[in-house]
Amino acid sequence: MSVVFKPDETFRGEFTYSNSVAAIRRFPLPFAEDNYMYSVNIEPHAPGPKGSVTEFAFDVDEHYVAECKERALVLAAEPLRYQALPHMMSSQWDCLELVMESLSHDYPQLFSLERRSNAWHWINRPLGLDQRFTFGDVASLPCEPLDYATRQAQGDFVVMDQRDGDLWAEAGMVTTQADWSMDFDLGMTFREWHGPVPLAHEMQVFDRALKFLLNLRLGAPVRRLNWTMTVHPRLDTSPENYPKWGQDRARVTAKDAGDLVHLRVELQGLWRLPRSNAIVFGIRCYLISVRELATVPKWARRVHRVLKGLHPALVDYKGLTRYRDAVVEWLAPFDDGAPTTPGAGPE
Amino acid sequence: MLITGIKSKPIYAPLRFDEGGRYHLMLGLGVGREPLRRVLDEVRDQQALAVARTEVLYVPAAGDTGKATDQFALPGLAAVCLFGNSNALLEDFRARLGRSLMGTRLYVAGPESFIGMAMKVALDFNLNKDEIRAEECGTLARRVRCIHCRAITEDVKTNIAQCIGCGLWLLVRDHYSRRLAAYMGVMADAEAPGELPEIREVFL
Numbered sequence: 001m002s003v004v005f006k007p008d009e010t011f012r013g014e015f016t017y018s019n020s021v022a023a024i025r026r027f028p029l030p031f032a033e034d035n036y037m038y039s040v041n042i043e044p045h046a047p048g049p050k051g052s053v054t055e056f057a058f059d060v061d062e063h064y065v066a067e068c069k070e071r072a073l074v075l076a077a078e079p080l081r082y083q084a085l086p087h088m089m090s091s092q093w094d095c096l097e098l099v100m101e102s103l104s105h106d107y108p109q110l111f112s113l114e115r116r117s118n119a120w121h122w123i124n125r126p127l128g129l130d131q132r133f134t135f136g137d138v139a140s141l142p143c144e145p146l147d148y149a150t151r152q153a154q155g156d157f158v159v160m161d162q163r164d165g166d167l168w169a170e171a172g173m174v175t176t177q178a179d180w181s182m183d184f185d186l187g188m189t190f191r192e193w194h195g196p197v198p199l200a201h202e203m204q205v206f207d208r209a210l211k212f213l214l215n216l217r218l219g220a221p222v223r224r225l226n227w228t229m230t231v232h233p234r235l236d237t238s239p240e241n242y243p244k245w246g247q248d249r250a251r252v253t254a255k256d257a258g259d260l261v262h263l264r265v266e267l268q269g270l271w272r273l274p275r276s277n278a279i280v281f282g283i284r285c286y287l288i289s290v291r292e293l294a295t296v297p298k299w300a301r302r303v304h305r306v307l308k309g310l311h312p313a314l315v316d317y318k319g320l321t322r323y324r325d326a327v328v329e330w331l332a333p334f335d336d337g338a339p340t341t342p343g344a345g346p347e
Numbered sequence: 348m349l350i351t352g353i354k355s356k357p358i359y360a361p362l363r364f365d366e367g368g369r370y371h372l373m374l375g376l377g378v379g380r381e382p383l384r385r386v387l388d389e390v391r392d393q394q395a396l397a398v399a400r401t402e403v404l405y406v407p408a409a410g411d412t413g414k415a416t417d418q419f420a421l422p423g424l425a426a427v428c429l430f431g432n433s434n435a436l437l438e439d440f441r442a443r444l445g446r447s448l449m450g451t452r453l454y455v456a457g458p459e460s461f462i463g464m465a466m467k468v469a470l471d472f473n474l475n476k477d478e479i480r481a482e483e484c485g486t487l488a489r490r491v492r493c494i495h496c497r498a499i500t501e502d503v504k505t506n507i508a509q510c511i512g513c514g515l516w517l518l519v520r521d522h523y524s525r526r527l528a529a530y531m532g533v534m535a536d537a538e539a540p541g542e543l544p545e546i547r548e549v550f551l
Binding site for chain 2: 164179181183184185186187188191192193194195196197198201239240241242243245246247249250316317319322
């Protein structure tokens with residue numbers, strides 16, 4: 001079954017974004033149990049079941065065209081949401097190759113890539129792009145290679161250089177983030193970059209994750225899920241634009257929480273890159289309204305219980321303080337106390 | 348949102364002489380003179396020949412009119428240069444780094460914001476962290492970068508400060524960028540306009 005795009009849905013203004021029934025069923029719920037705490041929940045990024053969000057390296061779903069349009073809008077207003085330090089050029093080409101090879105291999109009806117030595121020919125049918133360029137020659141593309149490739153992908157991308165036993169966030173396309181800034185964090189070490197995350201440092205989560213990632217092997221990508229919540233299906237909840245979206249958090253009531261509040265799940269993938277030895281960190285954002293979520297009875301119970309018992313430091317960090325109770329109240333009628341089946345699946 | 352206790356906030360250790368270095372470049376501002384004097388004593392006692400390969404750049408505290416030889420009374424130093432302000436010192440520091448040799452060790456002593464600016468210059472020259480030492484003393488006033496308009500507000504002493512660029516009231520977080528030599532400032536009343544926490548002097 002090929003994906004049907006919804007090119008006109010929006011992540012701002014009227015917020016016309018929504019999920020089809022099929023998109024709800026494949027939503028990557030990050031809760032395998034009725035409670036949640038951090039863990040180093042890293043697993044191999046191996047192909048998942050057919051039709052699932054992990055079937056391919058990069059999932060292209062019904063929101064692809066609309067998300068690329070949204071990214072273009074953000075970049076037009078704020079070009080610095082894409083940044084790369086000068087020494088990252090080799091890793092930029094690595095990323096372009098990874099994105100183009102994966103998309104054209106996994107979705108041949110949508111994308112095609114022809115390589116004759118360094119003469120490459122890329123076709124992106126959903127976005128109507130046809131680009132011939134010379135691999136390694138920045139001047140042969142309309143913009144830098146990481147910029148070019150990630151304008152045509154869903155999710156944010158951060159490229160981390162590896163040296164001195166650390167990972168340095170030194171390039172990135174970040175327009176769909178949950179309240180962190182590439183512009184501010186550019187050049188930071190792994191621990192500095194994750195500095196604002198509470199509790200996890202004390203749990204040695206980042207020490208262990210860093211140790212693991214420093215040994216990440218080529219051809220053996222890994223993934224994990226992370227989550228927060230967002231009012232409206234707003235992809236750009238950057239700190240830069242906090243003055244525009246901050247007030248949304250104060251407007252949620254128990255009556256409209258189901259429609260306003262969205263579970264925001266990040267499918268994070270990490271790939272070692274072949275030439276630069278850098279690591280690219282993909283942060284793909286999936287949004288689902290609490291009402292859409294509640295169409296799956298197990299998920300309604302599960303999310304109700306997770307939110308109700310969430311650690312106060314996480315409530316604060318995830319910015320849920322003003323509306324967590326409203327969501328819990330909205331979901332309460334869906335939770336009859338029945339046990340939930342193990343695992344995150346809908347059944 | 349985590350405001351304090353963020354791990355990107357730099358922590359500095361007391362300055363010690365690095366005997367492994369061949370050239371020693373010391374930067375100080377105001378009360379940073381005392382740690383530098385302490386290290387100079389260590390140089391003299393541990394490796395007297397290194398005194399002639401040690402340079403000191405210093406911004407005296409306001410009202411301090413002492414001559415260079417009064418500030419650092421150690422005969423035989425390669426150079427002691429005094430500056431009227433930190434910008435002038437940093438400009439000279441940049442020029443010196445540009446012609447510095449392998450084996451140069453950097454020592455910085457003074458307020459955190461001064462150290463941050465010196466580190467930012469050192470970062471431009473890819474100095475290794477083993478080659479830099481810094482000791483924090485003096486005011487805790489912060490350089491704050493507005494996450495919304497990117498302007499830098501200097502010398503912030505309060506938990507909430509008005510951005511010099513866009514005028515928003517910014518909450519000063521512990522999140523620190525060495526590349527920018529600044530802390531992050533985020534709009535304090537974005538969720539409830541006009542509702543500002545009490546403004547207190549916290550970075551003194």
